[in-house]
Amino acid sequence: NAGVTQTPKFQVLKTGQSMTLQCAQDMNHEYMSWYRQDPGMGLRLIHYSVGAGITDQGEVPNGYNVSRSTTEDFPLRLLSAAPSQTSVYFCASSRGLAGSQYFGPGTRLTVT
């Protein structure tokens, strides 16, 4: 099992550019989530999904879109990058509410 994989590991964008952060898991987990991590703020939930075709907003969804067409993949799209979106992004998956969340290695994004 590769677990949770994320690509790319690093990315630099200019303000206004768009991009997609990729996340995939091979554990057949129903739950997948995207978080951003900023110093002193812990991890904040951006969007999450409880299964293919079902997504919902977290705490900080503005400026991000998600879709879940398959169980394995949960991409995060930045529509028009802003400097405030400079952060480290983590994708996670779990088998259920009580299941352990498995985190990917993260994507470090800088928006200039």
Added chain:
Amino acid sequence: AQSVTQLDSQVPVFEEAPVELRCNYSSSVSVYLFWYVQYPNQGLQLLLKYLSGSTLVKGINGFEAEFNKSQTSFHLRKPSVHISDTAEYFCAVRPPNAGGTSYGKLTFGQGTILTVHP
């Protein structure tokens, strides 16, 4: 709504000393409780979790945590730390029941940086 407060942003200790990292939570419903560890430039790894039953939970790497419902706390402890325990630790809560917009949401505290000195 639920929230998590980690009472110390940084905890420095000497090697082989005991350590306690404090976590308090607020929730209108019962929750599952978790502690995660993040080593530098890595993702988060689950240390331990409390779902129900015994209030003392043992995790990996010699860590344990005690759930105290009356004080809404879930403090993490280790009797003797090693240099390799230097990392950032996150407390998190999650609602156990399905339905509504809280379904599946894991709420994290701000993190506590544990630094173990030789």
